Amino acid sequence: MDSITSAASVLAAGLAVGLGAIGPGIGQGTAAGGAVEGIARQPEAEGKIRGTLLLSLAFMEALTIYGLVVALVLLFANPFA
Amino acid sequence: MSPTRRLSDTAYLSQMLPLPLALPLAELEVGQHLYWHLGNLKIHGQVFLSSWVVIGALLALVFVGTRKLERDPRGLQNFLEFLWDYLRDLAREQIGEKAYRDWLPFIGTLFLFIFVSNWGGALLPWKLISLPHGELGAPTADINTTVALALLVSLAYFYAGLSRKGFRYFEYYVEPTPIMVPFKIVEDFTKPLSLSFRLFGNILADELVVAVLAFLVPLVVPLPAMLLGLFTSAIQALIFATLAAYYIGEAVHESHH
Numbered sequence: 001m002d003s004i005t006s007a008a009s010v011l012a013a014g015l016a017v018g019l020g021a022i023g024p025g026i027g028q029g030t031a032a033g034g035a036v037e038g039i040a041r042q043p044e045a046e047g048k049i050r051g052t053l054l055l056s057l058a059f060m061e062a063l064t065i066y067g068l069v070v071a072l073v074l075l076f077a078n079p080f081a
Numbered sequence: 082m083s084p085t086r087r088l089s090d091t092a093y094l095s096q097m098l099p100l101p102l103a104l105p106l107a108e109l110e111v112g113q114h115l116y117w118h119l120g121n122l123k124i125h126g127q128v129f130l131s132s133w134v135v136i137g138a139l140l141a142l143v144f145v146g147t148r149k150l151e152r153d154p155r156g157l158q159n160f161l162e163f164l165w166d167y168l169r170d171l172a173r174e175q176i177g178e179k180a181y182r183d184w185l186p187f188i189g190t191l192f193l194f195i196f197v198s199n200w201g202g203a204l205l206p207w208k209l210i211s212l213p214h215g216e217l218g219a220p221t222a223d224i225n226t227t228v229a230l231a232l233l234v235s236l237a238y239f240y241a242g243l244s245r246k247g248f249r250y251f252e253y254y255v256e257p258t259p260i261m262v263p264f265k266i267v268e269d270f271t272k273p274l275s276l277s278f279r280l281f282g283n284i285l286a287d288e289l290v291v292a293v294l295a296f297l298v299p300l301v302v303p304l305p306a307m308l309l310g311l312f313t314s315a316i317q318a319l320i321f322a323t324l325a326a327y328y329i330g331e332a333v334h335e336s337h338h
Binding site (some may be wrong): 058068 | 278282316
């Protein structure tokens with residue numbers, strides 16, 4: 001791998017995870033806030049709200065994971081190396 | 082936890098990039114491996130050793146706990162019944178009243194294996210046992226383990242849907258409109274991808290954070306990171322089991338027209 005390719009790959013790997021984390025971060029914050037509000041209003045529904053919250057957080061997290069996959073491919077399985 | 086071993090761990094991090102690639106998937110892991118040769122296959126021995134420890138611990142726990150069943154559960158039997166109740170509620174909530182009984186053993190096994198793997202990797206003093214290459218740790222910090230588990234989940238939900246609904250299972254792809262077909266097909270690939278990489282990434286990140294902190298400041302400072310790691314790895318086991326149950330539930334769900 002020549003140095004310019006490895007430099008670009010490292011930079012792109014960082015950007016892939018970093019930028020990919022922004023959107024899901026905001027979304028997860030909104031979802032968690034909504035869940036806390038729901039529990040505060042209706043404490044007896046806590047179990048159900050927590051289950052739904054975990055499930056939806058996992059789906060949002062999947063978006064960041066695609067960024068992580070791109071980063072790992074760039075670092076360890078780089079097609080341009 | 083000798084400093085030289087730690088040094089070699091982090092020194093490896095700096096030279097990850099120039100690694101030549103033999104097998105694209107097998108090189109994703111950080112660190113070196115204890116290779117066992119089985120025919121033409123190269124097997125990561127340290128993952129096998131630690132997962133056998135996990136499997137043995139689970140078998141021993143369940144065997145001892147159910148040997149003398151009593152009407153009023155006490156001690157270990159009580160704990161196992163609590164676990165069973167917890168997993169049954171999880172499966173019933175996601176899969177539904179009709180089909181959850183068939184899938185409770187699968188979901189429960191996934192949860193217990195991942196949970197005990199994650200906590201065992203963090204709590205057991207693996208560093209006392211030194212291997213010629215690589216080091217022991219959580220089996221779930223290896224991409225091959227998590228991909229295997231995720232593909233099992235894929236097979237399970239296809240089987241669940243096809244065996245319960247036959248070819249009517251494919252109606253799921255055109256609901257609510259046929260425009261959804263490409264998205265639903267892509268979903269079949271992204272489900273195992275996100276399941277495996279979520280677990281792998283979280284556990285590996287926990288281990289790396291603790292390793293780097295322990296390399297910088299060996300005393301006290303890594304402890305909060307370790308506690309956070311225990312919390313997140315328990316959540317990851319719960320998320321993996323919940324998502325597996327959710328996918329199976331989605332496959333067996335009967336839509337009401």
